[in-house]
Amino acid sequence: DIQMTQSPSSLSASVGDRVTITCRASQRFSNYLSWYQQKPGKAPKLLIYAASSLQSGVPARFSGNGSGTDFTLTISSLQPEDFATYYCQQSYSTRWTFGQGTKVEIK
Amino acid sequence: QVQLQESGPGLVKPSQTLSLTCTVSGGSISSGDYYWSWIRQPPGKGLEWIGNIYYFGNTYYNPSLKSRVSISVDSSKNQFSLKLTSVTAADTAVYFCARTLDGASDAFDIWGQGTMVTVSS
Numbered sequence: 001d002i003q004m005t006q007s008p009s010s011l012s013a014s015v016g017d018r019v020t021i022t023c024r025a026s027q028r029f030s031n032y033l034s035w036y037q038q039k040p041g042k043a044p045k046l047l048i049y050a051a052s053s054l055q056s057g058v059p060a061r062f063s064g065n066g067s068g069t070d071f072t073l074t075i076s077s078l079q080p081e082d083f084a085t086y087y088c089q090q091s092y093s094t095r096w097t098f099g100q101g102t103k104v105e106i107k
Numbered sequence: 108q109v110q111l112q113e114s115g116p117g118l119v120k121p122s123q124t125l126s127l128t129c130t131v132s133g134g135s136i137s138s139g140d141y142y143w144s145w146i147r148q149p150p151g152k153g154l155e156w157i158g159n160i161y162y163f164g165n166t167y168y169n170p171s172l173k174s175r176v177s178i179s180v181d182s183s184k185n186q187f188s189l190k191l192t193s194v195t196a197a198d199t200a201v202y203f204c205a206r207t208l209d210g211a212s213d214a215f216d217i218w219g220q221g222t223m224v225t226v227s228s
Contacts (some may be wrong), residue, residue, distance in 0.1 A: 034214040036154075043203055043221050044154065049214035087154055091213035095170050096156040 002026050002090050006099035012107040019075045021102045023088035028068045032092035035064055035073045038101075039084045047086075048073060078104070109134035111204050111219035119198075119226050125191040129204030129219055136185045137162040143187045144207045144215060145178060147200040155200075159207060160187055194226045 003026040013019050023033070031051040036044035046055045048064035051071055061076040075082055083106055088099040115127035129143070136143065145157040158168035160178045168176050177190040191198060201223050205215035 032212050034212055036215070043218035044215070045218070046214055046216045049208065049216070050212035053212075055214075055216065089154070089156075089214075094167070096213070098154040098156070100153050 001095050002029065002093045002097055004088055004090055004097050004099040006086075006088060006102050008102060009100065010103040010105060012105050013078050014107045015078055015080055017078045017107075019078050019082075019104060021073045021086055021088075021104075023066075023071045023073070023099050025069045025071070025090060029090060029092035031067065032090055033064075033066070033071050034089045034091070035062075036087045036089065037082075037084045038087065044087060075104075109206060109217050111206065111217060113202060113204050113219045113222040115222060115224070117223055117225060119194055119224060120228050121195055121226055122193055125189070125194050125198060125224055125226070127189045127202055127204075127222065127224070129187050129189075131185045131187075131206075136180065136187065137182050140209055142207045142209055143178075143180065144205045145189045146203045146205055146215065146218075147198075148203070148221075149197075149200045157189065157191075157202075196226050198224070199226045200224060 005024045007022050033051045035048040038044040047062050052064045063074050065072050085101045085103045110132045112130045119125045142159050142161045144159045158178050160166045175192045180187040201221040203221045204219045206217040208214050
């Protein structure tokens with residue numbers, strides 16, 4: 001199994017801040033990495049697929065990067081609607097796994 | 108636009124079988140560009156992938172659940188279904204169905220709203 005470890009588990013930030021969330025895999029793989037945003041009581045929403053491709057309709061302030069074992073999600077200028085929990089997910093191994101989540105809160 | 112909707116009992120007794128259906132609207136479940144998935148989320152916890160199915164029936168399951176899980180598709184009804192046998196309290200969760208991109212990264216691009224299933228006597 002590939003374990004996905006996100007850091008930090010939570011963070012406090014202000015509107016306008018640049019925020020970066022890291023996802024580290026327990027073994028190397030190619031770009032089978034996606035990022036999701038989840039708000040309370042709602043289904044997750046796809047933000048980034050194939051490590052760096054922006055899903056249609058997602059604001060350009062979201063970007064993804066990385067390869068191998070280290071992947072990042074960056075929000076260039078945090079907006080009020082971005083306060084949520086973010087998950088990475090790998091679909092490379094036979095057991096697809098998610099990171100434990102990063103909760104982005106208002107400072 | 109494509110929408111997914113889960114349906115099924117919200118309460119299941121321990122040792123019984125959990126059965127859920129996902130109805131796809133606004134598009135065909137037989138599209139070769141996608142496959143169809145189940146994911147769950149225990150209360151206050153993270154996400155767990157359960158398994159996938161292609162419209163022609165090929166399935167892929169989470170090895171940790173494989174002995175208890177079955178996913179099937181009914182193209183005539185544009186639905187796919189989940190069965191989880193011998194449930195325990197640990198199977199209490201919100202269950203989501205999702206459309207999965209078949210390609211570069213197998214991402215879940217469209218999700219149902221989720222349905223809460225509680226395992227309790």
